[in-house]
């Protein structure tokens with residue numbers, strides 16, 4: 723709710739900025755709120771303890787999400803892992819892991835937000851998923 727209000731104010735200021743001469747709201751003075759702020763919050767509370775704030779993980783124990791070839795290869799799989807966890811052997815950026823990640827018990831909405839955050843943080847350019855993508859991936 724707060725976020726929506728801040729966005730609305732930002733959009734309002736943005737649309738005023740630059741074209742008038744009031745001098746107090748120009749486009750480059752405004753910091754746009756991150757579209758991934760909600761996902762960042764979910765990440766910091768549910769994922770960062772293992773995958774780290776930087777997304778780099780801990781080699782040998784927790785695989786990285788930053789620039790992870792495994793994460794970026796398959797959005798549907800990313801949704802399923804964020805929702806259900808995973809186990810079994812995997813190779814991420816050439817390093818083998820064979821551990822277990824428990825389900826973090828997130829709502830579908832939080833899964834969507836956190837997946838979009840990790841797909842678009844730390845230099846990742848992984849695109850976005852919608853709530854419909856989440857529902858489809860989890861109904862399989």
Ligand code: HEC
Nearest residue numbers: 768769772785786790792793804809810819820821822823
């Ligand atoms: C308790 C530690 C822990 C937490 C918390 C955790 N993970 Fe994981 N995660 C792991 C481990 C360990 C693996 C590797 C599992 C394996 O070897 O099969 C993994 C694997 C992954 C992978 C696939 C491998 C990769 O690096 O691309 C993704 C994506 C992922 N986690 C995302 C998340 C997200 C998103 C959250 C928060 C909702 C999260 N994890 C929370 C420990 C954790």
